[in-house]
Amino acid sequence: MAVLRAILCSFMFHFLVIVGLIWLAPKLQLPEPEVIEVTLSDEQKIFNALKPKDRSVVRQAVVPEKMKLPEDETLARFLSEQKQRVKEETQAAKSGMTQNRSNRESTVNKPEPAPPKVAEQKKQQHNTEDVDKDGYRNVDISKELAEMKRYNDGFSSVGESLPTDVKVGSFTALNTDRYLFYTFYARVEELIRYRWETRVQQAIDQFDRIDRINAGNRNWVTQAEFILDRNGNLRSALIMKSSGIKNFDMAAVNAFKEARIFPNPPQEMVKEDGYIHLVFSFTVRYSPPALVNRN
Numbered sequence: 001m002a003v004l005r006a007i008l009c010s011f012m013f014h015f016l017v018i019v020g021l022i023w024l025a026p027k028l029q030l031p032e033p034e035v036i037e038v039t040l041s042d043e044q045k046i047f048n049a050l051k052p053k054d055r056s057v058v059r060q061a062v063v064p065e066k067m068k069l070p071e072d073e074t075l076a077r078f079l080s081e082q083k084q085r086v087k088e089e090t091q092a093a094k095s096g097m098t099q100n101r102s103n104r105e106s107t108v109n110k111p112e113p114a115p116p117k118v119a120e121q122k123k124q125q126h127n128t129e130d131v132d133k134d135g136y137r138n139v140d141i142s143k144e145l146a147e148m149k150r151y152n153d154g155f156s157s158v159g160e161s162l163p164t165d166v167k168v169g170s171f172t173a174l175n176t177d178r179y180l181f182y183t184f185y186a187r188v189e190e191l192i193r194y195r196w197e198t199r200v201q202q203a204i205d206q207f208d209r210i211d212r213i214n215a216g217n218r219n220w221v222t223q224a225e226f227i228l229d230r231n232g233n234l235r236s237a238l239i240m241k242s243s244g245i246k247n248f249d250m251a252a253v254n255a256f257k258e259a260r261i262f263p264n265p266p267q268e269m270v271k272e273d274g275y276i277h278l279v280f281s282f283t284v285r286y287s288p289p290a291l292v293n294r295n
Contacts, residue, residue, distance in 0.1 A: 055079050057185050058162075061172040079179035081186070090169030091162050181266050188262050188278070196255035200284055203247035215245065216288040221281060222249045224256075228276040232262040235275065243284065252282040 060081035069085040076085075166174070179185075207215065223241035228234055237253045269276045 055177070057179055057182065058174060058176065059186060059189065060084075060176070060182070061174065063171065063173040067173055076175040076177045078174050078176045079182065080174070080176035081178065081182045082176065083178045084174070084176045086173040086175055088173065089166045089175060090171065090173045091166050092170070092172045093168050181269060184262075184265055184269070191259040191262060192255040195258050196251055196282065199251035199254055200248060203245070203251055204286060206247070212286075212288040215286050218285070220245055220248050220284040220286070222252045222284075223279070223281050224249075224252050226256050226278045226280065228262060228265060228278065230265070230267060230270050230274065230276070232265045232276075234260050234262070240279075243282075245284075248282070248284050252280070 055077055056079065058078045058080050063084070063086055067086050067088075069087055071083055071085055076083075162174075204212075204215075220243040221241065222239065222243040225238045225240055226234060227236045227238075234256055237256055239249050239253065242249050265276055271277055
């Protein structure tokens with residue numbers, strides 16, 4: 001009888017243990033890790049996905065008044081600081097931060113303001129000489145000459161890679177519409193341009209003779225996406241389209257990494273995922289110096 005009781009107790013004990021384990025198993029099971037699906041697309045699909053749904057942002061370049069047209073309601077293909085319409089779209093031949101010569105104030109031979117008495121004497125002199133002996137009236141073109149001088153001082157340059165149908169000219173003139181977040185984009189460019197250009201030059205300095213020949217006289221374009229948090233701190237960078245030269249690609253990424261912080265981003269730029277997504281295109285056109293073969 002004692003043996004039977006022991007067997008029965010053992011059976012009940014093991015039965016309760018099994019039932020308890022079955023009940024506790026789902027509660028003790030670790031949650032399955034979240035799976036993020038990553039799909040690698042071919043380069044052309046990536047490039048098509050990166051084509052801006054909106055228009056390209058370009059740095060504002062002030063053009064001479066005679067080149068402007070009245071503003072209209074047509075849609076310009078570029079966005080910038082101000083709305084502007086021009087008679088013909090052109091781009092400066094020289095690369096660099098986009099600026100026209102009119103933005104560069106001349107500091108050489110800048111005339112000092114005339115003393116009040118001298119200014120009054122000049123005014124009286126102009127009044128008495130309004131009409132010369134042949135009956136022709138004198139015309140004051142000092143304003144036009146001053147504007148011309150400003151355009152002759154320094155040089156014009158363009159910092160963006162523009163469509164091929166924008167012909168090369170003496171300065172940059174583009175049809176633009178006002179972009180709400182232009183100031184932030186301009187600050188980002190100012191923070192990264194020098195860093196990027198420096199790293200590109202370092203990459204070129206490391207070229208051997210064959211590299212210089214192969215890299216010369218063509219465009220090397222890197223397309224990259226940079227993820228910022230809502231405070232403007234760089235969180236990640238992704239090369240979406242390689243230029244074909246690794247050091248050129250890394251020059252773009254490392255320029256952003258070195259700058260690291262892009263202060264005061266507009267909160268309207270924050271997407272649903274809580275981050276700001278910036279897509280930039282970096283174009284290098286290298287013209288190697290003349291190379292002479294030595295036998």
